[in-house]
Amino acid sequence: MNQTPFAKPSALDALRALGSKKPAPSTSPMATQINDPAIAGARKDKNTVILGVDPDFTGKALYASQLKAALDKAKGDFEAIQGQIRDYGAAKRAVYNETFRTDITTVKIPYASATNPGSLAGSEHDHVSVICSNKYSVSPDLLKSKVEIGDAFPRLFVEETTKSLRPNAEQLIRGVFDQVGLQGEELENVMQSLFETHTKVSTTEKYEQEEKSAPPAVRALLAQMVTRAQPGLKFV
Numbered sequence: 001m002n003q004t005p006f007a008k009p010s011a012l013d014a015l016r017a018l019g020s021k022k023p024a025p026s027t028s029p030m031a032t033q034i035n036d037p038a039i040a041g042a043r044k045d046k047n048t049v050i051l052g053v054d055p056d057f058t059g060k061a062l063y064a065s066q067l068k069a070a071l072d073k074a075k076g077d078f079e080a081i082q083g084q085i086r087d088y089g090a091a092k093r094a095v096y097n098e099t100f101r102t103d104i105t106t107v108k109i110p111y112a113s114a115t116n117p118g119s120l121a122g123s124e125h126d127h128v129s130v131i132c133s134n135k136y137s138v139s140p141d142l143l144k145s146k147v148e149i150g151d152a153f154p155r156l157f158v159e160e161t162t163k164s165l166r167p168n169a170e171q172l173i174r175g176v177f178d179q180v181g182l183q184g185e186e187l188e189n190v191m192q193s194l195f196e197t198h199t200k201v202s203t204t205e206k207y208e209q210e211e212k213s214a215p216p217a218v219r220a221l222l223a224q225m226v227t228r229a230q231p232g233l234k235f236v
Contacts, residue, residue, distance in 0.1 A: 085109065086231045089130025103208075106131050128233060135229035136203045142225040143199060149218050155210045156222070158202050163195040 034040055041052015089107040097103055108127040138157070146153055166172075172193055203226065204210070211222055 082233055085128060085233060086130060090132055090231055093130070093132050105133060131232040133229060133232070134203075134205070134208060136207065137227045137229070138201045138203065139225040139227075140201075142201055145221055145225065148221060149214075152210060152214050152218060156204060156207050156214070158204055160200045160202070162198050162200075164198065166193075166196050 036054075038051040038054040038057070043050045043052075089109060093104060093107045096107075107130045109130065110125045110127045112125065142157070149156065207226075211219060211226075214222065
């Protein structure tokens with residue numbers, strides 16, 4: 001009995017078979033996306049897509065927006081009030097130190113907290129600490145006024161000088177060796193050309209006390225050249 005050989009389906013048959021397939025069930029990824037209101041209502045704008053309104057999530061987006069607005073407002077309010085707290089604490093510190101001839105650095109301002117509203121009635125209470133560390137930033141231009149500051153300079157500041165080789169140091173050093181026998185001022189001129197000199201000025205530990213005793217003209221100059229670090233705040 002002869003068997004008919006198996007015929008390989010043509011490209012046309014494959015296309016017909018593909019067209020006769022049933023539509024994908026509703027649980028397919030494509031159907032899920034279309035049924036998703038965020039995707040179904042999406043609008044494309046260049047490289048951005050604006051999602052459609054999803055009732056299950058728009059509340060969270062609104063809440064996040066409200067929290068962000070509240071945080072921005074709270075940040076602005078806090079920056080304003082913390083400046084007042086720093087000024088108050090620093091002023092009271094200065095008065096206390098002057099009155100009792102001491103040198104405290106931290107001031108604790110008491111307050112009644114929401115969790116312990118009656119705390120101010122007793123000896124134990126919440127407080128915000130104003131930490132007035134003796135840290136200052138000194139302008140590099142201060143060295144130009146060293147003469148005006150006079151004898152008070154070493155009591156107010158620590159001067160550190162460092163030297164570093166310039167980029168063309170190797171060439172200059174070779175020149176020095178080539179000129180063996182140079183002496184005096186000529187030799188010093190050659191040696192000075194080898195280095196770049198950097199001078200750093202910082203305040204002494206007794207700067208605050210020394211600044212108070214300086215002449216008015218010097219104090220006015222220091223007010224322009226030396227900046228005290230902002231007091232830190234700590235809520236406990």
